[in-house]
Every structure is written in C-alpha cells, then in structure tokens.
Amino acid sequence: xxxxxxxxxxxxxxxxxxxxxxxxxxxxxxxxxxxxxxxxxxxxxxxxxxxxxxxxxxxxxxxxxxxxxxxxxxxxxxxxxxxxxxxxxxxxxxxxxxxxxxxxxxxxxxxxxxxxxxxxxxxxxxxxxxxxxxxxxxxxxxxxxxxxxxxxxxxxxxxxxxxxxxxxxxxxxxxxxxxxxxxxxxxxxxxxxxxxxxxxxxxxxxxxxxxxxxxxxxxxxxxxxxxxxxxxxxxxxxxxxxxxxxxxxxxxxxxxxxxxxxxxxxxxxxxxxxxxxxxxxxxxxxxxxxxxxxxxxxxxxxxxxxxxxxxxxxxxxxxxxxxxxxxxxxxxxxxxxxxxxxxxxxxxxxxxxxxxxxxxxxxxxxxxxxxxxxxxxxxxxxxxxxxxxxxxxxxxxxxxxxxxxxxxxxxxxxxxxxxxx
Numbered sequence: 001x002x003x004x005x006x007x008x009x010x011x012x013x014x015x016x017x018x019x020x021x022x023x024x025x026x027x028x029x030x031x032x033x034x035x036x037x038x039x040x041x042x043x044x045x046x047x048x049x050x051x052x053x054x055x056x057x058x059x060x061x062x063x064x065x066x067x068x069x070x071x072x073x074x075x076x077x078x079x080x081x082x083x084x085x086x087x088x089x090x091x092x093x094x095x096x097x098x099x100x101x102x103x104x105x106x107x108x109x110x111x112x113x114x115x116x117x118x119x120x121x122x123x124x125x126x127x128x129x130x131x132x133x134x135x136x137x138x139x140x141x142x143x144x145x146x147x148x149x150x151x152x153x154x155x156x157x158x159x160x161x162x163x164x165x166x167x168x169x170x171x172x173x174x175x176x177x178x179x180x181x182x183x184x185x186x187x188x189x190x191x192x193x194x195x196x197x198x199x200x201x202x203x204x205x206x207x208x209x210x211x212x213x214x215x216x217x218x219x220x221x222x223x224x225x226x227x228x229x230x231x232x233x234x235x236x237x238x239x240x241x242x243x244x245x246x247x248x249x250x251x252x253x254x255x256x257x258x259x260x261x262x263x264x265x266x267x268x269x270x271x272x273x274x275x276x277x278x279x280x281x282x283x284x285x286x287x288x289x290x291x292x293x294x295x296x297x298x299x300x301x302x303x304x305x306x307x308x309x310x311x312x313x314x315x316x317x318x319x320x321x322x323x324x325x326x327x328x329x330x331x332x333x334x335x336x337x338x339x340x341x342x343x344x345x346x347x348x349x350x351x352x353x354x355x356x357x358x359x360x361x362x363x364x365x366x367x368x369x370x371x372x373x374x375x376x377x378x379x380x381x382x383x384x385x386x387x388x389x390x391x392x393x394x395x396x397x398x399x400x401x402x403x404x405x406x407x408x409x410x411x412x413x414x415x416x417x418x419x420x421x
Contacts, residue, residue: 118184132158134250134265154179154377155347159189181380195219195249202243208232220261229261246270301402305332311357313337313375315366316392326394342368354378359385359404363392386410
C-alpha cells in the first residue's frame with residue numbers, strides 16, 4: 001500500500017504551533033490522530049502478514065504487502081491533511097466530513113471579581129493608613145522619618161488615616177496634608193508609649209548611658225527611683241549620644257511595664273533651646289482682672305444646650321471659672337481646661353477632655369499655637385463641634401457656643417464685634 005506522505009504537513013504543523021496553551025493542545029490532538037490512523041493501517045499490515053508469511057527476501061515480502069494492502073482513501077487523506085495543516089481559508093464554505101471528529105469547546109469559567117480592600121478604597125482618595133514605628137512611620141509602603149513627622153502641626157499615631165498630597169513633596173515623599181477622623185474597624189492600633197524629655201545620664205564605670213526621670217514627671221520612670229532604662233550609644237551610630245542630652249524614648253506597651261520600656265528605642269533628640277531651663281523665664285502677661293461676678297452676666301443669645309457638656313479651653317486662668325455662668329444660663333454643663341502652662345497640657349490630656357465633651361470652645365488670645373492645633377485635631381477625630389473665640393470673654397464664648405451648636409464656621413465673621421465683658 002502506498003502510504004500518504006504526511007511529512008511536509010507535519011513540519012508545517014510544528015512550524016505554525018504557537019507557545020499558547022490552545023495552540024499546543026490543538027497540535028497534540030492532531031498528532032494523536034495521526035498516530036491512530038497510522039496504527040490502524042499498521043494493524044491491517046500485521047494481519048495480512050500473519051496469513052501470508054513466508055521465509056523470502058525482504059524484497060518479496062514488500063511486494064506481497066503491496067499486493068494485499070489497499071491504498072488510503074481520499075476521505076482519510078483529506079482528514080489527515082486538515083488535521084496537520086489546520087483549517088484552510090475556505091473552511092467556512094467546505095462542508096465538514098461525516099467521519100471528522102467533533103471538537104466541543106467548553107467556555108472557561110469567569111474569574112470571580114477581586115474583592116477591594118478598605119485600604120485600596122482609601123487610596124483612591126489619596127488616603128492611607130499610618131503604621132507607626134518607634135521612630136518614624138510607614139505610609140503607603142514608604143518610610144516617613146521622625147524628622148518629617150516632627151515638623152507636622154498635628155500628632156500622627158498608629159492606625160490614623162492621613163491624606164497625602166502627591167503634588168507637594170517633602171524629602172522626596174508626598175507631604176502629609178492632614179489627619180482624618182476616619183479609622184478602619186478591623187485594624188487594632190499598636191500601643192506605643194513615649195517617655196518625653198528624659199535626660200541622658202552616665203552610668204558609673206560603664207560606657208553606656210541611662211534615663212531615670214523626665215522633665216514632665218509623667219512616665220514610667222518617674223513612678224519609682226529604681227525605674228531606669230539603659231541606652232547603649234553603640235546602637236545609635238552617627239548620633240553621638242552624650243550625657244546631658246534630652247531625648248524622647250518610645251516603646252511598645254505589651255503590659256509588661258519596665259520590661260517593655262527596656263526594649264524601646266530613641267525617637268527624638270531635642271535641641272537645647274527646646275528644654276534649656278537656664279534661660280530667663282518669659283515675663284507673665286499682665287491680664288486685666290475680671291470685674292464681673294458670676295451674677296452680673298445676662299444672657300444675650302437665645303439657645304438651649306439641654307444639659308450637654310461644653311469644654312472651654314483658655315490660657316487666662318482667672319477667667320476659667322468666670323465663664324461658667326455663660327454655659328449655665330443656657331442650661332449646659334461647663335467644663336474648663338486651664339492651658340496657661342503649655343508644658344503641662346499634653347496631647348493625651350486634651351484628647352481625653354474633648355472625648356468627654358459635646359462642644360469644644362477654644363479661646364486663642366492666650367494659649368500656645370500647639371494647643372489650638374491639638375484641640376482642632378482631636379475635635380475632628382472624635383467628630384466634636386468646635387468654635388474659636390478670639391478673646392476670653394462672656395460674649396465671645398457665648399457666640400462661639402452658638403456657632404458650634406448651629407454648625408456654623410468655627411471663626412466669627414470679621415464684621416462681628418466682640419465685647420470684652
């Protein structure tokens with residue numbers, strides 16, 4: 001039998017096989033069909049040889065096979081040619097042979113839509129989660145040094161969500177525009193304690209230093225004379241640590257007290273002017289004493305606070321209690337915060353006071369700028385209405401409370417005259 005010469009078509013098939021999965025599978029099916037066809041005719045040859053086998057030279061056996069075998073049919077040849085070379089340009093016009101194998105294409109299952117995480121939704125608005133470190137923070141997979149965070153007008157804690165400005169860079173990083181009041185429900189912030197304004201002291205007979213107390217007196221070191229933390233200068237190359245320096249020391253609080261503090265790290269080294277107590281203290285501002293008694297105040301505006309708490313932050317100590325009747329006349333609960341000593345008003349204290357209040361009034365005539373910034377930050381964080389009083393007076397505070405109650409702008413209109421009563 002004359003076997004169809006399939007070699008050229010086979011070469012063409014392999015040359016046209018692509019590296020994609022579909023092309024490779026089609027080639028595999030074609031080769032399998034070729035092998036099956038050849039095996040079919042090979043089985044017929046074996047059958048014929050079994051009946052007419054004689055010990056003759058190879059030439060005679062080959063001639064016998066030619067006499068007993070039938071040539072391959074035109075239909076089989078056409079099928080083999082199509083499988084090897086693929087469909088022709090006239091495939092749509094040529095009818096499919098009856099014996100041709102049917103290829104069933106099973107559509108691939110559609111991929112399940114990828115779930116968008118909360119952080120990805122925030123990133124669409126340039127909002128990112130803060131992963132605070134002992135020094136610096138990781139925001140949007142980039143490290144912000146403590147020097148960058150220290151220049152901000154508001155504190156940044158672990159778990160906060162900040163808004164970045166991609167068009168304004170600070171040391172090659174998008175600047176932090178503000179801290180929002182949003183937080184992710186499934187994120188548990190890491191508790192970091194900071195020992196602020198601790199002085200480095202030498203350890204006798206050793207090259208290491210230690211901190212044993214702070215200028216504020218509000219840390220774990222100040223709770224007992226035996227509480228000290230060793231600071232090894234060799235762990236901080238390039239900082240040239242020396243006795244007498246004042247530092248902030250941060251540590252992760254796992255509830256183990258001094259053991260956790262001992263595993264902390266230096267967060268910040270203060271400049272001398274930040275803590276130098278040898279300078280002459282600033283002269284206290286002369287504040288005009290209030291001549292009004294609490295019975296002299298008469299209500300000017302008409303609104304009802306309905307026993308809600310109003311926090312009034314002012315730096316004029318003498319007027320703190322004098323403002324109480326302003327809130328009482330409007331059926332509110334007065335709570336004053338004396339901010340005259342800036343170093344005694346910490347961020348955590350302001351945060352705690354604002355969290356427990358319903359309205360926040362900030363008298364900005366005699367307080368440090370840092371305090372007003374912290375009050376504004378924490379009020380936004382806890383969604384508390386805040387209003388600004390330009391002076392510490394009854395009328396100014398009363399009008400500020402009205403603006404906070406009505407949701408008006410925090411600052412008074414420029415045309416509004418404020419009485420000093």
